[in-house]
Amino acid sequence: MNFELTEERQMLQDTLRRFLREKYDTARRNEIIGSEAGMSPEIWAALAELGVIGALFTEDQGGFGGAGFDIAVVFEELGRAGVVEPLLDSALLGGRALAGAGRDALVEQVIAGAVHLAFAHGEPGGRYDLDHVQTVADGNRLTGRKAVVMNAEAADHLLVSARSGDEIGLYLVDRSAAGLSVQGYPLLAGGRAAEVTLENTPAQALGLGLDDIKDLNALAIVAQSAEALGAMETATALTQDYLMTRKQFGRPIGTFQALAHRMSDLLIEVEQARSAVINAAGYLETDDRDLFLSATKNLIGRAGRLVAEESIQMHGGIAMTQEYELAHIAKRIVMADHRFGDTDYHLERYIALCVA
């Protein structure tokens, strides 16, 4: 047993953490969130240059990582800094789908930061159910609607799931394709998404099906959970610091046992969350994958809510203000529960997998 990061991953973590600490503070990020695009092209280019996107792909795919722990390392740091740039959707989900389909030339551009993608799978009324696809593929023409598609406005290409008879397949759609309409809007925790409608829109079949979508979803759960973990670490660090410096009644409020014990509970939960992310990453390529993914996402959902709410409560009013770092971080943590299945969804799935 060895729970240390490999030398390469440690380097990646250090580099990324340093870069974000220097270039991605609260003021800069709030500026990015408030901008029309909702993300920064300069940050995107810099992340690509640092190899952050490449770390999400295997060597065969043209990257230099791609395993569960590579994904976890990257997204934990993104979460720690509250990054709103769409790495999960554009690079991981979109890029790995293209890699799975052997679209090497496009993947190369993704890794270089030159191409943006969107992963359009969820549909209105589908909540978190992966097999809820009503978009129809008639030959290579797609018709249907996709819900809350991250990064759809900025994407050069969209990966769209559609049903042809009983088969669910993944298709590549050009952003300028006929019959494609994208209605964008901001998200509460930063970044942008859109409602996407396709009306007899030309597409290319990628030769990927529901099982591939499930594999991609598994990568996304590792990433989303690691991101929430990083954000939880920031939330607890800010709270710890605040409890030691904020004075009321003539002493630091952290010296009140009622708060000290609650702080301790948060630290315990963050350790639980860290282990849950390690489980998800470590079991990613085993038969127990789905069981561990559901266990992780459920735990992250519960611990995340506790950490977000208690961090705000122990800070008091200051944590409710937009210019204080915790406000954004808490939103990232809680909103992570609204993607790839929430706490309840994964509890149910865990039970079903245990019974099976």
Place this chain on the structure above:
Amino acid sequence: MDMSYTPEEQAFRAEVRAFLEAELSPELAEKVRLDRDLTKADMDGWHATLNARGWLAPNWPKSFGGAEWNAVQRHIFEEEACAAHAPRVVPFGLSMLAPVLQKFGSKAQQEHWLPRILDGSDWWCQGYSEPGAGSDLASLKTKAVRDGDHYIVNGQKTWTTLGQHANMIFCLVRTDPDVKQQEGISFLLIDMDTPGVEVRPIILLDGTHEVNEVWFTDVKVPVENLVGEENKGWTYAKYLLNHERTNIAGVGFSQAGLAAVKRVARAENHNGRPLIENPHFAARLAQVEIDLRAMATTNLRIVSKAAAGGAPGVEASMLKVKGTIIRQEINDLARRAAGPYAMPFASEAVEGANDMVPDPHDAGPVAASYFNNRKLSIFGGSNEIQRGIIAKVAMGGGR
């Protein structure tokens, strides 16, 4: 033990319901239901409507132009108003300052300020908290120094709710720095148009502007704006805090919130069935409803005790803690029920954004409300402070 409302109370409820049906515009109710920012005109308009009916100041004695409702009547009104999505009456002048003026103010102050609260001439805000004095309110530092016929005020207040609309602020200020903290505080009324008063917005995590910082630099305040005696402000503040805690349980808000969650959960599908039939979701929903039913009765018990003349003491703290936990739990269920559609952000700051953002089943901005209502357990004496009060009463000062 009789848990039913008297015929008079039932008749009163019918009267309130008929009034709301006739006078509350559907447009305004819809804004309230969807948690949209209300304009000053929206709030002023609703106040005027209530005032025309003589119902704007339910807690005031008739001699001051109030309705002089008892606690049960006030509870019935709150319940009906929440169910109909009526705007909340802005409490600062009506239920926070007015009781202090009525009890401790001079006759001249009562005659000048109270009618102006009713007819909307003044919009009051509250100058209590400071950056360094939150839960520990008595450590406030804004100072007022007597200079002839005036006080000269310097310092900073914060979390001033709706201060951007206010023309008047009632403030706790330090008039004697050399005595025990609580004994050197005075209660001052300050015109916000006085030179040296500056209001700066604080934007909250859901993008809303409902609170402010208020800065005072050499602000001249006439001595007749001192309420009661100099250095007795803490007594008045404590009296005011008790009034701030009427309707503290928020039963009406919780009932309306729960109804909204159920509506969304009936419309939302999970595995081909309505979400409300999902055992995990249904269990969570039932749990909070069970808690709410009990708390509603706790609330009525305390309300009828107060109606009979007993003052709510530690029970108000209990209601604050339990009431906010329940409201926040309902906010959590609302965001869960919305699923992925909880993520879009209808920002009042972005023009037209509300029309762009998808809102299936008309759920409203559930996630923004979830975050905004984290304030419930922080303001008006945080839940930690309330628990401290309960423990002190229960165990005689032992922590």
